[in-house]
Amino acid sequence: MTPAATTFHLPHPAVRRHTTSEPPWVRRLLIGLALGFISLFLFLPLIFVFTQALAKGIGFYFHTITDPMAWSAIKLTLLAAAISVPLNCVFGVCAAWAIAKFDFPGKNILLTLIDLPFSVSPVIAGMIYVLVFGAQGWMGLWLNADNPSFPWLANWLNEHNFKIIFAVPGIVLATIFVTFPFVARELIPLMQAQGRSEEEAARVLGASGWQTFWRVTVPNIKWGLLYGVILCNARAMGEFGAVSVVSGKIRGETNTLPLHIEALYDEYNYAGAFAVASLLALLALVTLGLKTWIEHKNAALNETEKSA
Amino acid sequence: MKSFLKIMLASALAVSANAKEIKLLNISYDPTRELYTEYNAAFAKYWKGKTGDEVTINQSHGGSGKQAQAVINGLEADVVTLALAYDIDAVSKQAHLLPADWQNRLPNNSTPYTSTIVFLVRKGNPKGIKDWDDVVKADVKVVAPNPKTSGGARWAYLAAYAYALDKNNHADAAAREFIKQLYKNVPVLDTGARGSTVTFAKNGIGDVLLAWENEAHLALKEFGTNDFEIITPSLSILAEPPVALVDKNAKRHHTTEVATEYLKYLYSDEGQEIAAKNYYRPRTEAIAQKYANNFTDLKLVTLESQFGSWANAQKTHFADGGVFDQIYQK
Numbered sequence A: 001m002t003p004a005a006t007t008f009h010l011p012h013p014a015v016r017r018h019t020t021s022e023p024p025w026v027r028r029l030l031i032g033l034a035l036g037f038i039s040l041f042l043f044l045p046l047i048f049v050f051t052q053a054l055a056k057g058i059g060f061y062f063h064t065i066t067d068p069m070a071w072s073a074i075k076l077t078l079l080a081a082a083i084s085v086p087l088n089c090v091f092g093v094c095a096a097w098a099i100a101k102f103d104f105p106g107k108n109i110l111l112t113l114i115d116l117p118f119s120v121s122p123v124i125a126g127m128i129y130v131l132v133f134g135a136q137g138w139m140g141l142w143l144n145a146d147n148p149s150f151p152w153l154a155n156w157l158n159e160h161n162f163k164i165i166f167a168v169p170g171i172v173l174a175t176i177f178v179t180f181p182f183v184a185r186e187l188i189p190l191m192q193a194q195g196r197s198e199e200e201a202a203r204v205l206g207a208s209g210w211q212t213f214w215r216v217t218v219p220n221i222k223w224g225l226l227y228g229v230i231l232c233n234a235r236a237m238g239e240f241g242a243v244s245v246v247s248g249k250i251r252g253e254t255n256t257l258p259l260h261i262e263a264l265y266d267e268y269n270y271a272g273a274f275a276v277a278s279l280l281a282l283l284a285l286v287t288l289g290l291k292t293w294i295e296h297k298n299a300a301l302n303e304t305e306k307s308a
Numbered sequence B: 001m002k003s004f005l006k007i008m009l010a011s012a013l014a015v016s017a018n019a020k021e022i023k024l025l026n027i028s029y030d031p032t033r034e035l036y037t038e039y040n041a042a043f044a045k046y047w048k049g050k051t052g053d054e055v056t057i058n059q060s061h062g063g064s065g066k067q068a069q070a071v072i073n074g075l076e077a078d079v080v081t082l083a084l085a086y087d088i089d090a091v092s093k094q095a096h097l098l099p100a101d102w103q104n105r106l107p108n109n110s111t112p113y114t115s116t117i118v119f120l121v122r123k124g125n126p127k128g129i130k131d132w133d134d135v136v137k138a139d140v141k142v143v144a145p146n147p148k149t150s151g152g153a154r155w156a157y158l159a160a161y162a163y164a165l166d167k168n169n170h171a172d173a174a175a176r177e178f179i180k181q182l183y184k185n186v187p188v189l190d191t192g193a194r195g196s197t198v199t200f201a202k203n204g205i206g207d208v209l210l211a212w213e214n215e216a217h218l219a220l221k222e223f224g225t226n227d228f229e230i231i232t233p234s235l236s237i238l239a240e241p242p243v244a245l246v247d248k249n250a251k252r253h254h255t256t257e258v259a260t261e262y263l264k265y266l267y268s269d270e271g272q273e274i275a276a277k278n279y280y281r282p283r284t285e286a287i288a289q290k291y292a293n294n295f296t297d298l299k300l301v302t303l304e305s306q307f308g309s310w311a312n313a314q315k316t317h318f319a320d321g322g323v324f325d326q327i328y329q330k
Helices: A003-009 A013-019 A024-053 A057-065 A068-101 A107-119 A122-133 A138-144 A151-159 A168-194 A197-204 A209-238 A241-247 A257-266 A270-307 B002-018 B030-051 B064-072 B085-095 B151-167 B172-184 B193-202 B213-223 B247-253 B256-267 B269-277 B285-290 B303-307 B310-318 B323-329
Strands: B021-029 B054-062 B079-081 B117-122 B142-145 B208-212 B228-231 B235-237 B243-245 B299-301
Touching: A024 A270, A057 A068, A057 A270, A068 A107, A068 A168, A068 A209, A068 A257, A068 A270, A107 A168, A122 A138, A122 A168, A122 A241, A138 A151, A168 A209, A168 A241, A197 A209, A209 A257, A209 A270, A241 A257, A257 A270, A257 B193, B021 B030, B021 B064, B021 B256, B030 B054, B030 B193, B030 B213, B030 B256, B030 B269, B054 B064, B054 B256, B064 B079, B064 B085, B064 B151, B079 B085, B079 B256, B085 B310, B117 B151, B117 B193, B117 B213, B117 B235, B142 B151, B142 B172, B142 B193, B151 B172, B151 B193, B151 B208, B151 B235, B151 B303, B151 B310, B172 B323, B193 B208, B193 B213, B208 B213, B213 B228, B243 B256, B247 B256, B256 B269, B269 B285, B303 B310, B310 B323
Parallel strands: B021 B054, B021 B079, B142 B208, B235 B299
Antiparallel strands: B079 B243, B117 B208, B117 B228
């Protein structure tokens, strides 16, 4: 956008009267309603979380979040996120790259599949893993069979007491499932809008596939990618439904942060529950901050590119 | 000096090599959180004194039926301490993790403590609830968990049903009508007992909570006697929440011995006292006498005398299309 165009768009008093012709009280009412709604449903609960968390004093707050059970929940949540986010990142980039830059049969089916976790209830996602990997599911029946196929593998798994459901692998799997679409969904529209011309130019100039990807595609999508990663991470840490089905809720072993909050709340330890909840709320705030920063950065980048 | 240190070090290593660290997983139902927090610490101390081994007991709590389902699906409990025998029967029948006659392996039907169903009402008892007849009055809002998922809810349902049978000369039709009236008054069915207590006490919904006796006392302790009081009905059910070793899991974890002892110690004086302190009715007479103040006398009927067996009660009342489904739909 050129500076001349910007001046042209500066609001002129006469123009402004025309664009919002409603009487002032209507405008104030609408603005008031919007603000009231935001305060009531967003700020108030957020403030409530922190006041409740500190209801029994700062000492109790730190005691709760440094409790071994809380620590184990924090560690498990971080572990689940640390595994699922990079995996979804790789998958998301691959999927978006394939969908945006190439034409192939079944593209729409792939798109639908990527969206599946958005449309399936997280509880169902948990249940399918129990059905597949549970003791009464395919895997359980196979491991307990008298004559299992691939006996060496079944024996090895049995000997090492390898568990998926009600253990860390199940929690990671459920987390991956529910966060599956975040990165891909963020990148596909971006990459489609960018088109293929830059990649085609790179290929014409003799770059290999990898070179094109690392030197042309990745720099173009890095902010969108980061944005997707942040959303994916927030969801990974906050996921309740799917994880609650596959966790078994063993305190200190398979409780994630959201499940630990539920357990504390069920034990009448409201201040404790809100103390741990405040950690998740803080995460949300950090996520929001990062998101705004990235959007800002991205906008600034676009601006400089266009004026260049 | 050097050799002395060596000996010290060697003996220290030997001790640590002998003292094992054992982990047990106890899958329990909803209101036993506080009971087992206290009992686990006591047992760990006892076991350490007896064998020198450190034992850590991990807990998971939830609606009894839900917990049994998790064990069936592979949650590797060494012991289950659930709300009712039927749920442990299910683990035995569906997953074959323990023998069908598990309930004969420990004294008192494998039930080291009992409980019953009482009413928790708001201070001053504004609706004047004295007995089951007052609970079914049209203007009373009742909070109870869902009998499909919660053990306590099934006991509460059966307690009301037993009362109606007793009152109507064992006429089934009248009892059904009574129970229908009761569940008409229930606006929220939580999945577990603890969820219902929170709904009633913290969220302020309903006039009366049908609760485990222990859960009602705990609510008084947590929320204070200024807000709530316990009403004991004239008749209720003798609720027997049993415990069992999950043989196959314990064998796989090499914990059969310690897990068995963990359950047996519930019958010891220390175990019984911890139960009584947490408002579970102890089996040992002397301890029951000592904590007589914790429990109100009332007529307690057994499940067997009213409904035959859990399998029977489950089939008639709680299975799909059973009495509960019929009365709750209408």
